[in-house]
Amino acid sequence: MIKNLDALDIWKNLHHIKNSMAFSAYKTHFKNEFFEITFAHNHVNQEVFQQLFDLPRVQLLQDHLKNWSQGEFNARIQPNFTFLRNFTDIKHPYFQNVLIGRQKVKETVEKIRSGQWKGYSGQAITDIVNIGIGGSDLGPRMTAEALEPFQDTALRFHFMSDADPYAKSKILKQLNPATSLFLVSSKSFSTEETIQNALDVFDWMGHPDGFKHHFIAITANPEKAQKHGFVNILPIWDWVIGRYSCCSAINSILALMIGYDAFEDFLKGAHHMDLHFFNTPIKENIPMLMALLGIWNINFLDIKSHLLLIYDFRLRHFVDYVQQMDMESNGKSVNHHHDKINYATGPIIWGGLGNQAHHSYYQLLAQGKHRLAIDFMTTSENDDTLINQLCRSRIETLKNGIATPSFQEEIQPQAALTHIHLNDLTPKALGALIAMYEHKVFTQAWLWNINPFDQPGVESAKRHA
Structure with missing residues (x-):
């Protein structure tokens, strides 16, 4: 030792x-x-x-x-977050899950950006709200602000993080419930502020099909999300740590803002530095x-x-x-x-x-x-x-x-x-x-x-x- x-x-x-x-x-x-x-x-x-x-x-x-560098992670503490942006051919089971998750994010992003995702009224989505706190907010918010010049969609983007009622109401005043989509990010789906904000927004929406058309849960605990009524779920995994999660589905708002191809460029930039670090x-x-x-x-x-x-x-x-x-x-x-x-x-x-x-x-x-x-x-x-x-x-x-x-x-x-x-x-x-x-x-x-x-x-x- x-x-x-x-x-x-x-x-x-x-x-x-x-x-x-x-x-x-x-x-x-x-x-x-x-x-x-x-x-x-x-x-x-x-x-x-x-x-x-x-x-x-x-x-x-x-x-x-x-x-x-070859995917042979065998130490007690290891940088698993590099799997989230890996583009080399490795056989680690974590990475196989990541590939499946990426495809699901891509399909969801393209459906929303193309206008195919409809709200309960049949109208296309106009506003995306990221509901999360800590790593589920700081990474997505930072990257979205930094890459705002690359936004290529008319969608509008918002961030709802803490439990302050005024902050929440300020965002909701800008939204039409029939055309707003909420990304609710919590690995455990037990983060108190995030779940309360999501439930408050559902009440504000006032429509029984709100969860079906206007909410996406991003979580490693899909069963708990489903118990709350969520239908649409993007996966992350227990080994994804919040403060190291901005290359995962947690950052779907960035993919929605700049498009999935540009989001993949973001991942490739991180992967480039991973290879530098490893080699x-x-x-x-x-x-x-x-x-x-x-x-x-x-x-x-x-x-x-x-x-x-x-x-x-x-x-x-x-x-x-x-x-x-x-x-x-x-x-x-x-x-x-x-x-x-x-x-x-x-x-x-x-x-x-x-x-x-x-x-x-x-x-x-x-x-x-x-x-x-x-x-x-x-x-x-x-x-x-x-x-x-x-x-x-x-x-x-x-x-x-x-x-x-x-x-x-x-x-x-x-x-x-x-x-x-x-x-x-x-x-x-x-x-x-x-x-x-x-x-x-x-x-x-x-x-x-x-x-x-x-x-x-x-x-x-x-x-x-």
Whole structure:
């Protein structure tokens, strides 16, 4: 059994050298067909990375990756979510179910978009409402907003998530019950807010055939959905985790918005990053390098706050999505063996639109006492515009600092900075971007020896509420 990280000599060596080293990035720049990523402004060097590469759990992970690339999943914790967007010929039973599920989503999407799906009055559907919360809302909402320019249908799209009556009524006021279709997403079909919202909408509709014509359940528990009266059901499975589900039927609203072919491009972009993660040596493996850099920042430099600054309005919900993925996956203090661990795990993820940050919390970034890791995210569509100029200016200021005789005006270069620049925000590029962060989070969980696919604290709080 491999020891926890803090019991390893390498771990102790890293603590010993962190205060006596000259910092320079291991490698400053990586590029693929979707984006460029620059690590140049982080407090790390080749010696540190080499020590991290030599961690036993890193070596074990590389051995498993070779098997996983061929569908031979055999570890206790493994990234099953990659089956959802796989396009290679593997015989794993999970993947066979995925193929059947994809076909059902495709047929449903084409029926709705073509106008063949009719409401109880015989009219075609005009509005689609996604009812879900957590991963059943954040992923679909984020991807739909990001890819809105690819919408090629007159259908209108809405999102209903929490139990707030005002939020619900605000959406319903925009709808005609005879031409609205509701996608109700819950793996267990016991999510309290989601089921209550669905039942309230059914009452609002006021028609006995509402479930038959105006509702689709997306769930791994079809029997429970049927008991509630649902007739139309799209499948997911018990192994699909909500925060890793946006490549499944949970994200049917995106397929309805951009068409199934474009949705398949989104899946292929994620699959492209999966293959990179599985097959690329660690020294060139972008998600693994991001993960190791995060380990270094969190466990050695005591940087436990990770800020995402987004410089493209279409990605305005990306922070919320990554926040759930990372903090629910790796916000753990107990390892696989149910033992307490003595080192920090998942960081605090926060942020938003970078231009807004300049006028809300940039003062803290410039002169606050908190050390931060920051991901700046830009897109090529905004090159030669003010928004990207502002981003570059902030990177330079925080990287180099400002030296003046006055402490009042001085800025110390304290932040650990990474810049991700998307060539284009296309379905494929977004899929690859999401998968990159997924594999980063998974790798960190693997190294910390924690399970990124459970949430025992959430379940405990529910039981004892």
